[in-house]
Amino acid sequence: MTRPSLSRLLAPALALSLALPLTLTPATAQAGVVEEALEQHILPGFETLAQEAQQLSATAAKVCDPGSVQLQQAYGEAFDAWVAVSHLRFGPTERDNRAFALAFWPDSRGKTPKALRALITAEDPIAKDAAAYTSVSIAARGFYALEFLLYDTDMQQQGSADYRCQLTRAIAEDIATTADVIWTDWRDSYADKIRHPGDRYRSEAEVKQELFKALNTGLQILIDMRLGRPLGTYDRPRPKRAEAYRSGRSQHHVILALEALAPLARILSDGDADLTAKLDGAFDTAIKHAKRLDDPTFAGVAEPGTRLRIEAVQQDIRKLRETIGEDLGPALGVEAGFNALDGD
Incomplete structure (x- = not known):
């Protein structure tokens, strides 16, 4: 069964929000701007990103053929989820360059294809170690790096298919790990910093x-x-x-x-x-x-x-x-x- 895209899920909610009367319910009015932003926008957005990124990693673990409709769909769903929160560049997203680890763009100097070609040419074993992969060039991580492997015909001719498969899985798992730590930080600590000012x-x-x-x-x-x-x-x-x-x-x-x-x-x-x-x-x-x-x-x-x-x-x-x-x-x-x- 084909899963609906995030944009299709967002569209009805957006249309409904524009059509609803402007009267706030007592609970919503009492919650205030900050709580409403957390509960209706920030936390659901990052939870969805973590879930979709995990689905992408699980799919890549099963099938790494760049022509796979299943893999491309999982990639699209996860990328949609990132775009929907990509403006929230503070707190857990900003820490340790996590936003760039997910989305190194714009890449005006072409660092991403260069970094990927270097890994593929050398068949760098770091692609077999998910924990170690976080130490590679940030240009070889995230959605744009994975886009090259899934959609760029020139990149798909580089090196061996087996290594490109391993690299696809490594990048997908890295995306899932990064998305999960962002969501965990929001859920377990940063949301309280927003709710109860005094520290950050x-x-x-x-x-x-x-x-x-x-x-x-x-x-x-x-x-x-x-x-x-x-x-x-x-x-x-x-x-x-x-x-x-x-x-x-x-x-x-x-x-x-x-x-x-x-x-x-x-x-x-x-x-x-x-x-x-x-x-x-x-x-x-x-x-x-x-x-x-x-x-x-x-x-x-x-x-x-x-x-x-x-x-x-x-x-x-x-x-x-x-x-x-x-x-x-x-x-x-x-x-x-x-x-x-x-x-x-």
Whole structure:
């Protein structure tokens, strides 16, 4: 039986959230922004990531043929789960470079294929030791490294099939281990730091600042990276810089990220009916336009008509980010501040 994709699971929930009346139940109202963000967004998201990553590892242990529909589906489900929480780049995700271990992108210098080829050429035995594999170059770990093994025809010609199989299993297991430790840290310790400020966060206001920053970061990633990188310039479009184009997921990631960010924005609106309606409308417009692109890999950035539609989605998200900065930030009493994409 084919399992439904995470995006299909998210879509009905998102549509329902946009259609529901804005009146909060007593339990929800009492819970507050922070508790609601934890219980409805953060913890379920990372639990799903851990579960889907474990399923990916289990599937790879049974079948490692890159052409396997079962393996590709498990990969897609786990990758979906990561994209849905990829904006939450603080706490357990940030520790020990775990986010980069799951998703080393953008890779402007081509480090991932170089690192993989080096392992394959040498038939490095580290691929047989899951614990030791965490010490390899971070470029040879995570979803983008696995994408090369499953979808890149050139990589599939490198070395022996047996070693590539072992490497596929090692990367899948490493993804599962990393996802599980992130989820465990959230569940067992970091959630309490969010609920009870005083250590990592000095006040609830600082927690709200962190959540607002995560929302802002997610939108910035969409504008500058998921859309901006393949768009390049009009004279020099860069379709091969699109995220996960080898697996045909570039457009899908934009839609999925928007569908994941919309509920967080609604939570942060904290029951403000006018603000919630304004943000809902802006997200709905961006999602609708993103779905209409019909360009899975953003190859159309070099074609004027398609490029214009992709730029329109980027502009939708820019306007959305402006609304969040001008309306949601002041309502929360916070500013965007630095985010996970900024330097020290």
